[in-house]
Amino acid sequence: xKYLRIAGQFVVIAALFAAVATFADWPAYRQFPSGSAIVxxxxxxxADRKADCRRLSPQExxxxxxxxxxxxxCPRGRRPLYVELDLGGRTVFHESLSPTGIAGDGPxxxxxxxxxxxxxxxxxxxxxxxxxxxxxxxxxxxxVTLVPDQTFVIDFRSARGEFVFH
Amino acid sequence: MIGAVRYVLRRGxxxxxxxxxxxxxxxLNPLAQLGALGFFFFWIVAVSGIYLFAFFDTGIERAYESVxxxxxxxxxxxxxxxxxxRYASDLMVVMIATHLLRQxxxxxxxxxxxxxxxxxxxxxxxxxxxxxTGYWLVWDRxxxxxxxxxxxLLDRLPIFGEPIARNFIATGTLTSRFFTLMVFMHIxxxxxxxxxxxxxxxxxxxxxxxxxxxxxxxxxVALVGVSLWKPAxxxxxxxxxxxxxxVGLDWFYLxxxxxxxxxxxxxxWLFLAAFSLMVGMMPWLPPLRRARAAEVDLAHxxxxxxxxxxxxxxxxxxxxxxxTLPFPTQxxxxxxxxxxxxxxxxxxxxxxxxxxxEELKTGIDLPDFTLxxxxxxxxxxAKALQGPARVLVFACEYGGGRRLDGAVRLxxxxxxxxxxxxxxxxxxxxxxxxxxxxxxSACYNRLGIAWTQQRIxxxxxxxxxxxxxxxxxxxxxxxxxxxxxxxxxxxxxxAKIAKLPRARLLSPRTSTASxxxxxxxxxxxxxxxP
Numbered sequence: 001x002k003y004l005r006i007a008g009q010f011v012v013i014a015a016l017f018a019a020v021a022t023f024a025d026w027p028a029y030r031q032f033p034s035g036s037a038i039v040x041x042x043x044x045x046x047a048d049r050k051a052d053c054r055r056l057s058p059q060e061x062x063x064x065x066x067x068x069x070x071x072x073x074c075p076r077g078r079r080p081l082y083v084e085l086d087l088g089g090r091t092v093f094h095e096s097l098s099p100t101g102i103a104g105d106g107p108x109x110x111x112x113x114x115x116x117x118x119x120x121x122x123x124x125x126x127x128x129x130x131x132x133x134x135x136x137x138x139x140x141x142x143x144v145t146l147v148p149d150q151t152f153v154i155d156f157r158s159a160r161g162e163f164v165f166h
Numbered sequence: 167m168i169g170a171v172r173y174v175l176r177r178g179x180x181x182x183x184x185x186x187x188x189x190x191x192x193x194l195n196p197l198a199q200l201g202a203l204g205f206f207f208f209w210i211v212a213v214s215g216i217y218l219f220a221f222f223d224t225g226i227e228r229a230y231e232s233v234x235x236x237x238x239x240x241x242x243x244x245x246x247x248x249x250x251x252r253y254a255s256d257l258m259v260v261m262i263a264t265h266l267l268r269q270x271x272x273x274x275x276x277x278x279x280x281x282x283x284x285x286x287x288x289x290x291x292x293x294x295x296x297x298x299t300g301y302w303l304v305w306d307r308x309x310x311x312x313x314x315x316x317x318x319l320l321d322r323l324p325i326f327g328e329p330i331a332r333n334f335i336a337t338g339t340l341t342s343r344f345f346t347l348m349v350f351m352h353i354x355x356x357x358x359x360x361x362x363x364x365x366x367x368x369x370x371x372x373x374x375x376x377x378x379x380x381x382x383x384x385x386x387v388a389l390v391g392v393s394l395w396k397p398a399x400x401x402x403x404x405x406x407x408x409x410x411x412x413v414g415l416d417w418f419y420l421x422x423x424x425x426x427x428x429x430x431x432x433x434x435w436l437f438l439a440a441f442s443l444m445v446g447m448m449p450w451l452p453p454l455r456r457a458r459a460a461e462v463d464l465a466h467x468x469x470x471x472x473x474x475x476x477x478x479x480x481x482x483x484x485x486x487x488x489x490t491l492p493f494p495t496q497x498x499x500x501x502x503x504x505x506x507x508x509x510x511x512x513x514x515x516x517x518x519x520x521x522x523x524e525e526l527k528t529g530i531d532l533p534d535f536t537l538x539x540x541x542x543x544x545x546x547x548a549k550a551l552q553g554p555a556r557v558l559v560f561a562c563e564y565g566g567g568r569r570l571d572g573a574v575r576l577x578x579x580x581x582x583x584x585x586x587x588x589x590x591x592x593x594x595x596x597x598x599x600x601x602x603x604x605x606x607s608a609c610y611n612r613l614g615i616a617w618t619q620q621r622i623x624x625x626x627x628x629x630x631x632x633x634x635x636x637x638x639x640x641x642x643x644x645x646x647x648x649x650x651x652x653x654x655x656x657x658x659x660x661a662k663i664a665k666l667p668r669a670r671l672l673s674p675r676t677s678t679a680s681x682x683x684x685x686x687x688x689x690x691x692x693x694x695x696p
Contacts, residue, residue, distance in 0.1 A: 006380075009384060010387070013196070013388045014391055017385075018392050020260055020418070021253050021392045022396070024253060024398070029423075031311070031424070042329065111318070149408045
């Protein structure tokens, strides 16, 4: 009777553990509908400063504390970036990206994911990072064929000043 | 609202615990060992983790291959260890979640217990941090999903300059240095968790950190069996050019990840913040109103340390004597840790209702419910007893007998010193005594049932004297929701007592409790021997 009871206890424990092991990787989770592809627009890039450096006048320099005197005044703050993304002839993203940092002097950043049905797409991405009011400083267009579950990334290389598709 | 949720949960636990207690008995009942099992699984995770580390390659290129080698070619030892590591981690989540719900259901988180409850909260965060960083290391498709979703979640916080998720946009963007950082975190976070686990039990006397050996052996064997039956395997190498869809999620560690797709990352953070805030504030929603803390009466304290030994909350410590009595130590109560359970009163050798002092006093007493008051209530309750078998009930106010008419209610049945039972029977105040406490696996004051049983069995000081007929004493351990069983057990015991011959008075009645004389004992003379 004692051994039967111990066997019963073991069976209960083993069953509970088996249930835990089952839910350790089941059921599977499908993040996107089947037949979908992912387009990710992501980059980190700093726009131009809000204003150019200005040469200080002798009077202005004299007003500064002796240990803080400098010839030029260069505002730290950056302008926001303006980005547009067209996917299949439709603008899916257009946003003004504020600079990061407490003083607003850090680069702007974007990480945006778009789930689209697999297929052929015309992609156009444009960015404005200078004081200009119209038009864009950087742009790239192309046609891609996205297969199901593919991740297509639109990146920007600041050093080369160009968009990269990969 | 909180009370209603607590009631429903308690009902649920009652339903589950009854069959468990029947099968396992109170000593082995896993539901009464949740904390201890949590520790046990932590050690399994730690040992298996150290073992796996010997085979694991921390380089990003080789990590996946090394885990595959562990699982496929070395499956009979390292592979089993991997499964133990994984499933013991999952079981830790199950233990902690159930432990948290059970403490809430039984209202064992408010008052001075806030400390253990509150320190449990960072444990949850650290446990999840440990588990989630572990999933990255396998570097399979699940790791890809976990890494990207975790990064996107973290990027939602305005902390990081560059989005962490950019590390996973293409093959080659992630360096081995980043991977080494994850390995470091997967070791450091569990170490911090272990530290918090130690803090968690700091204010608990005799914390259960090891399950009973039989339960531990059965758990380990079952875990090995499950590991062989369903080995933990990887889900294919990371491919950053493809989305990690259709991966088998660990629903114990990652239940919130799919919710990022429904609520958004901000919504998940909001939920986590609200959950943490709610759990953190619960001990004060509303605060537990408790009686004043126990007080030491030095004139009656001989520094025997039994109260300090028996206190379940580490609220009493022995300090150097501050008066002129010839004892080296005295008891000192830390009011902020005292739950006023009265277990110390029942442990004090000076707590004897036979004492014929002007005013019944003891070495340590509850100011709001003194031993004198307990004796008076006992005598009054006994006077009201009628019938051929007069049965007096001492009922725990958290147990199934708390609403019984005519019962003497106590904050814990261990508050009643064994000499009180002797007093009742030897003074012919009743023909039988029933001690009705909480459910055996869920003693509200943790050790009240154990101490009461040991005192009656004369294995723990203060003993119940051998002259007290044990057949006239019954114990009923039942939760507040099992009052029907308490009534039935008492009725059965009363019927049994009625068949016994009339008890002969063992102690000549020289005076009554209500008319005490003045020959007072000194603390050193207070008898506890059988």
